[in-house]
Amino acid sequence: MSDAARASTVADMKEGPDITRIGAMIGDPARANMLTALLAGRALTAGELAREAGVGAAAASEHLRKLEAVGLIARLKQGRHHYFRLAGDEVAHMLEAVAGLAAHHGHLRNRPGPRDPELRQARVCYDHLAGTAGVRIYDSLAGRGGFVLTADRIDLTDGGRARIAALGIDLALLEAKRRPLCRTCLDWSERRTHLAGSLGAALLDRIITLKWANRAPEGRAVLFSAAGEQAFQDAFPLI
Amino acid sequence: MSDAARASTVADMKEGPDITRIGAMIGDPARANMLTALLAGRALTAGELAREAGVGAAAASEHLRKLEAVGLIARLKQGRHHYFRLAGDEVAHMLEAVAGLAAHHGHLRNRPGPRDPELRQARVCYDHLAGTAGVRIYDSLAGRGGFVLTADRIDLTDGGRARIAALGIDLALLEAKRRPLCRTCLDWSERRTHLAGSLGAALLDRIITLKWANRAPEGRAVLFSAAGEQAFQDAFPLI
DNA sequence: GCGACGCTTCGGTCCGGGCCGAAACATCGG
DNA sequence: CCGATGTTTCGGCCCGGACCGAAGCGTCGC
Incomplete structure (x- = not known):
């Protein structure tokens, strides 16, 4: 069985929402640190979050893009800074x-x-x-x-x-x-x-x-x- | 900076419990399918969960061991079957x-x-x-x-x-x-x-x-x- | 005792993705 | 315009871990 065929079979078996994407976000140490830092409710810049996560600017940018795509955080561009906050109280x-x-x-x-x-x-x-x-x-x-x-x-x-x-x-x-x-x-x-x-x-x-x-x-x-x-x-x- | 040095720096910054392990459990498609299947409240055998997850028995055994180690599921041995259920309502x-x-x-x-x-x-x-x-x-x-x-x-x-x-x-x-x-x-x-x-x-x-x-x-x-x-x-x- | 069955462990392969450095892009101050 | 600063994109390295087949245990049924 090819990977694609198995993936579609598994997808057919799934019941309910797909929790995998969100779990994968929390599952990475750098992203978990970012989310934990954002739990304070303050909006933080990409650089600040990179330091919180302990990774470089490039890696942090990747993480923030994924977190935003999944809908866990929201981005606010202000000048040359990008501010991030949690997407909501949920x-x-x-x-x-x-x-x-x-x-x-x-x-x-x-x-x-x-x-x-x-x-x-x-x-x-x-x-x-x-x-x-x-x-x-x-x-x-x-x-x-x-x-x-x-x-x-x-x-x-x-x-x-x-x-x-x-x-x-x-x-x-x-x-x-x-x-x-x-x-x-x-x-x-x-x-x-x-x-x-x-x-x-x-x-x-x-x-x-x-x-x-x-x-x-x-x-x-x-x-x-x-x-x-x-x-x-x-x-x-x-x- | 070495990995060890960065890890300790990050650890110092961390606040609160470590959510990474639990997130990693949910983040894997096979494990997510297992957890979703167990959400019905019934106990399932390792073989049944392997089929739900779309993986072989060996891979399923590995996943179930990890889920149990993290404390998300509980194991009950009954004869030659291993029954698994969610660890609790939390x-x-x-x-x-x-x-x-x-x-x-x-x-x-x-x-x-x-x-x-x-x-x-x-x-x-x-x-x-x-x-x-x-x-x-x-x-x-x-x-x-x-x-x-x-x-x-x-x-x-x-x-x-x-x-x-x-x-x-x-x-x-x-x-x-x-x-x-x-x-x-x-x-x-x-x-x-x-x-x-x-x-x-x-x-x-x-x-x-x-x-x-x-x-x-x-x-x-x-x-x-x-x-x-x-x-x-x-x-x-x-x- | 025997074979059948379910689950786990072991050895090895392979792919995803996390990371960085360098370069590109955007914005600010001068 | 210019360089400085913050962020993103690109290319490439590399490690963790997900997976499988085969072998090893334990249990069931005869």
Whole structure:
């Protein structure tokens, strides 16, 4: 049997979407490093991503072209720089799901790194808050009847809406957008669900605006000030 | 810069778990087909997965060893067969996330197909009946005192022997063989035990001989006729 | 005991693709 | 215009790994 004949036979057997292309993207170390770096939610240039991946400019360009072709990242040309970002929160959600499995099975990176505790405490997951702080938001809202879980959705209750509004977030503005308001996202460090979607993004944005915390200049860490930590815990009490 | 030096530099930059190994598993077409086949929730043998993947037994064995080492699938040795299933619902969730992205961007493959419900209703498990029908045989015999369960054996009672004989099965012939008469086999679609062993094989053979059902020309499906379905339910009433 | 069957291991082949250096292209500042 | 800088494209090297056939085990059935 020729390779072409076998390939077509296999293709006929397939059921469901073709997950091979996406898996191959994550399966390469250089591309995995790029995607992990982009999980911080910031747009990075080709050169920066080449350094993150540990490869030369030529190899990086090839990788970025493939990632864009598959639809995992988006390109924005600005002057002589090419900026790249994740294509959407669905990509971030998928990457976190993979990372969760990897962490569960003990496939941790060679060196935990000095920033690892900070990352577990609070980090950016694409555009919302993850880590202990992210889970706290979810638990606080859930524990006080802030939302109700249906089969596959989260719906805010009146009480939950009031608490969100008290933080200065305009819910009507968020709901006008096509993007889902509430989504769950599995946390690889806490192995718990936290809040994603436009509301999750708005909450992170509000926390930064209120200066409760600042984003680290590089990476995904979110650093709370002492006063900000206190205000955050008051805003999202447990039980 | 040497490869080793670059690798350590990259390791220092890395944040979070290593997603590369899992991505590489999904990235190979043969392994992706295996995982997709296992997404149905049933346990499949190495040979069946080799056919699903479109590769030989040797290549399939290699793939299954790697998938098991990474923790995506679990192995259950049963006789000379090796059954494989997904390691857990988290694996399924991750695969669904990847498949969702693939479907959103790429093109859909063949849909699950009409055979799937038939397989869950009645299918061949090595040489005996599994699925809803297989479980029904076990439940009917057990519920009416057809056999008694000891620590590790199943023994037919006189009442059970009479019911088997009434179907036209020569029990003395079966017992003359060295193969165990009764065995239990875990059903992966029903998650229940059903009847295996030489009696289980004889029952399936009898059902085919009596033309209550026919085996599908391909695959494992067992298709009951309307009259055969009625006769089957009369022969194995519940409670 | 024997052969048949399913799965794994071993040895070897071969192809895809990841990488780099060099050159081409694009953009900016002067 | 010019060189400097960022990115892509091209040509070629090379290694990892996917694959198969054959041999080695273990299990089943007679």
